[in-house]
Amino acid sequence: MYSIKQVSEMLEIPTVTLRAWENRYGAVNPTRTESGYRVYSSENIEDLKWLKEQVEDKHMSISQAVLLLKEYRKEKRQVHAFSEPPVGSSKEAFAKMSDQIYRTLYQFQGERANGLIDFGFSMYGYDSMFYHVLVPVLIRVGDAWESGRATVAQEHFMTTLISQRFYQFFHMFPIYPKLPKVLSFCPEGEHHQVGLMLFSLFLRKNGVEVLYLGANTPLDGVLDMIGEQHVQLICISTMSSELVPESDAFVSLIARRYPNVNFILGGKGYEGAAQPMYPDWVMKEPADKWQDWFEKSPYFR
Incomplete structure (x- = not known):
């Protein structure tokens, strides 16, 4: 438990502001000692810290921020009631x-x-x-x-x-600058991105900077982006074997323009392709083997 002075110093919020947020807006409900002094819990401090961020960083009014906080609390109670x-x-x-x-x-x-x-x-x-x-x-x-x-x-x-x-x-994990920058996308016409999303998150978790473009990515602008962003590794995923030839053609185009760029080609489309144009780049490892693959891969050494 913390006094109002301790909270003020900890969060750099004047005590007069803390009292105003409580009295005018009901931002937090600190308990009171027998002498009437406010004492704040860890949850109170987290709420106040969040409110300060909304006001200072997102330029939200305190009344709006408190309203959002109350809605979140209400939803949280409903979730706990709903979730046995x-x-x-x-x-x-x-x-x-x-x-x-x-x-x-x-x-x-x-x-x-x-x-x-x-x-x-x-x-x-x-x-x-x-x-x-x-x-x-x-x-x-x-x-x-x-x-x-x-x-x-x-x-x-x-x-x-x-x-x-x-x-x-994507923004929770640290980036290690020595690792290659990766570009991830599904080719135009491919709307299933779950596998690519999971693999991209796996790379981010291992400190790799990933530029994620997602599903149904048109080719326009991608070539220039690779050069401008100094991309060194490109992940392409498709679930449809019908899209593999078109995807391979785009890989060939990139490889001609950027001969030092490597590729990882995945998804059921590539897994089921009878004669992929670039078999050495096809990802064959299942998800539970990705970490072993990553640690042995020449791309990330």
């Missing part, structure tokens, strides 16, 4: 969490879905949530759309929200 404690094996718990997130997204309940995801991260951590909860959601979304059980609007809404959560983690 996991029972049984981890596999069953992951499946239950994945199903809850899918159902809320299917009903366009974005705030609740985000709350469930936050709750899952706090319970299971980064790796488990992505690989055992969110990836199955994305696969289920794709299956529902292809079978007609989900509309285009539902598929876009669900995929976009989960993709945004993936993108957030």
Whole structure:
């Protein structure tokens, strides 16, 4: 527990401001000693720190920031009420969490879905949530759309929200400048990016700077970008074998212009290709072997 003076010094917020945020806006609710002095909990401090960031860095009014904070608290309570404690094996718990997130997204309940995801991260951590909860959601979304059980609007809404959560983690990991800069994209016409997204996140987790362009990337501008950004390694993924020849043609074009650039070609399209043009660049390792591959790869030494 902390006094108002300690909190003021810790967060560099004047005590008069702390009192105003409490009295006028109900920002936090510190407890009181028998003598009437305020004492702040660690949660109070985190809330105040967040409010300060919104006001100073994002130029939000304190009233707006407090409103957002209260909405977040409300959503968090709803999520905890909605999410029963996991029972049984981890596999069953992951499946239950994945199903809850899918159902809320299917009903366009974005705030609740985000709350469930936050709750899952706090319970299971980064790796488990992505690989055992969110990836199955994305696969289920794709299956529902292809079978007609989900509309285009539902598929876009669900995929976009989960993709945004993936993108957030690109900025969480440190970058090691000595490692090659990577460009990742799916060729034009390829809309399935789950595998590429996971591989790109894996590289970022290992300190690699990744420029992620995502699905259905047109060729216009990519060639210049490679040179301007000093890209040394390019990851291309496609699920369709029909797109492999076109993708190979683009690889040939890049290789002629930038002979020192290397490639990693992946996805079911390349895995199923009978005679890939560049077999040495085709990624054959499954996800559970990526770390071993990374540590032995000449690209990252």
